[in-house]
Amino acid sequence: MRVMAQMAMVMNLDKCIGCHTCSVTCKQAWTNRSGTEYVWFNNVETRPGQGYPRGYEDQETWKGGWALNRRGRLSLRAGGRFKKLLTIFSNPKLPSIHDYYEPWTYDYSTLTDAPAQQHTPVARPKSLLTGENMKVSWSANWDDDLGGSTDHGHRDVMLKNLGDKVKFEFEQTFMFYLPRICEHCLNPSCAASCPSGAIYKRTEDGIVLVDQDRCRGWRMCVSGCPYKKIYFNHRTGKAEKCTFCFPRVEVGIPTVCSETCVGRLRYIGLMLYDADRVLDAASVTEPHDLYRSQRDVFLDPNDPAVVRAAEQAGIPRDWIQAAQRSPVWALINTYEVALPLHPEYRTMPMVWYIPPLSPVVDIVRDTGHDAEDKGNLFAAIESLRIPVEYLAELFTAGDVAPVTGVLRKLAAMRSYMRDISMGDAPDESIAAAVG
Ligand code: SF4
Ligand code: SF4
Numbered sequence: 001m002r003v004m005a006q007m008a009m010v011m012n013l014d015k016c017i018g019c020h021t022c023s024v025t026c027k028q029a030w031t032n033r034s035g036t037e038y039v040w041f042n043n044v045e046t047r048p049g050q051g052y053p054r055g056y057e058d059q060e061t062w063k064g065g066w067a068l069n070r071r072g073r074l075s076l077r078a079g080g081r082f083k084k085l086l087t088i089f090s091n092p093k094l095p096s097i098h099d100y101y102e103p104w105t106y107d108y109s110t111l112t113d114a115p116a117q118q119h120t121p122v123a124r125p126k127s128l129l130t131g132e133n134m135k136v137s138w139s140a141n142w143d144d145d146l147g148g149s150t151d152h153g154h155r156d157v158m159l160k161n162l163g164d165k166v167k168f169e170f171e172q173t174f175m176f177y178l179p180r181i182c183e184h185c186l187n188p189s190c191a192a193s194c195p196s197g198a199i200y201k202r203t204e205d206g207i208v209l210v211d212q213d214r215c216r217g218w219r220m221c222v223s224g225c226p227y228k229k230i231y232f233n234h235r236t237g238k239a240e241k242c243t244f245c246f247p248r249v250e251v252g253i254p255t256v257c258s259e260t261c262v263g264r265l266r267y268i269g270l271m272l273y274d275a276d277r278v279l280d281a282a283s284v285t286e287p288h289d290l291y292r293s294q295r296d297v298f299l300d301p302n303d304p305a306v307v308r309a310a311e312q313a314g315i316p317r318d319w320i321q322a323a324q325r326s327p328v329w330a331l332i333n334t335y336e337v338a339l340p341l342h343p344e345y346r347t348m349p350m351v352w353y354i355p356p357l358s359p360v361v362d363i364v365r366d367t368g369h370d371a372e373d374k375g376n377l378f379a380a381i382e383s384l385r386i387p388v389e390y391l392a393e394l395f396t397a398g399d400v401a402p403v404t405g406v407l408r409k410l411a412a413m414r415s416y417m418r419d420i421s422m423g424d425a426p427d428e429s430i431a432a433a434v435g
Contacts (some may be wrong), residue, residue: 001276003315003321006350008183008270008271008326008328010338011176011352011354012263013176016178016263019263023042038097041242042179042242046178052228053099094222103127178353186294186348187278188208190221198239201423205270209246212236225348227341267389268328269329271298282386287398335409336406336409339354388400416430
């Protein structure tokens with residue numbers, strides 16, 4: 001066992017209101033500079049939706065696939081000078097500026113000048129770019145917030161596996177917000193794809209950083225990161241990424257996004273993990289097993305054998321105590337309510353999510369029951385407005401059972417706490433039903 005420490009985050013998606021306070025405060029702190037105008041270390045995207053940059057999850061078909069081209073892949077396998085030469089001639093597939101962010105405003109003349117018509121007019125987004133720079137006006141969130149009522153190709157791709165489960169009808173549309181930062185992966189593909197060795201994972205806390213002096217601007221990391229959470233600063237010619245606010249974390253202050261989140265939905269903590277098991281866990285054959293294999297890499301910080309191994313590895317005692325108090329450990333391993341984003345990317349991401357339960361009304365069977373209704377508690381979960389299959393595509397490589405298990409726990413907790421807040425005796429059988 002080789003014990004290492006890792007900073008990690010869990011976000012509770014039921015609490016995100018998409019206000020972007022986290023994005024804006026992060027931008028003010030870290031990317032309020034020339035060359036990083038388009039960069040959002042923290043972004044909040046609408047799900048289902050195109051994401052930021054758009055299409056980043058569509059690893060196979062969007063723009064021919066984000067993965068490195070054949071020459072690029074070959075260059076990563078080859079060694080020494082040959083590797084460097086091939087890398088020079090490789091052409092990493094990159095999102096364009098239009099995939100990241102196109103500044104827009106609302107065209108209110110659509111409202112004021114609208115002729116008499118059957119439907120109420122709505123303000124349309126209008127690009128602020130001009131001339132050749134102006135493509136189709138879009139931005140992460142604005143069209144997605146319509147919950148799929150505007151049909152577009154990418155949504156079809158994202159929902160392709162859901163079949164008849166999702167119908168493009170207003171009554172069955174759904175959306176929720178997914179805040180994202182760099183995952184500070186245990187197996188970071190950005191670092192693996194950098195020909196200059198400029199990207200490194202800090203030994204003491206696992207934060208992944210770019211050495212600005214060593215970066216040569218190859219941008220292989222942008223292609224190599226499946227989450228597209230590393231960016232090219234076109235002014236400096238270097239790569240930049242979320243730093244997990246390490247200067248703040250080092251002095252005991254939370255990240256800017258966590259501190260300013262109005263929903264208080266971000267939990268930060270230190271995890272202990274077995275570094276010897278990371279690559280094996282990332283290599284399990286069955287994608288459904290990946291979230292479990294990653295969870296099993298984490299070590300119980302209360303286990304005396306783990307504590308001894310951590311001390312022998314030189315991890316300070318107060319860090320071990322921090323891991324013991326970590327809400328992240330509790331949410332992932334003790335209560336098993338947090339799941340990783342796209343574990344099938346196999347980078348072993350360290351930002352995990354509690355999937356959203358709401359809206360809780362059982363609309364499919366039109367019973368009028370909700371998930372606080374004890375008589376209908378678990379039946380309602382099987383027919384929630386947000387299809388469990390969609391959440392499973394995000395968090396468990398399509399395995400529905402673990403997501404359903406989390407939602408049952410959340411619904412039970414809601415029901416239990418409602419009893420208490422209403423002054424009723426809590427129904428212990430509900431807690432017993434979810435273990
Ligand atoms: Fe690297 Fe991307 Fe993982 Fe961040 S999310 S550590 S940029 S591979
Ligand atoms: Fe969501 Fe919190 Fe960010 Fe607002 S500040 S968008 S609630 S994560």
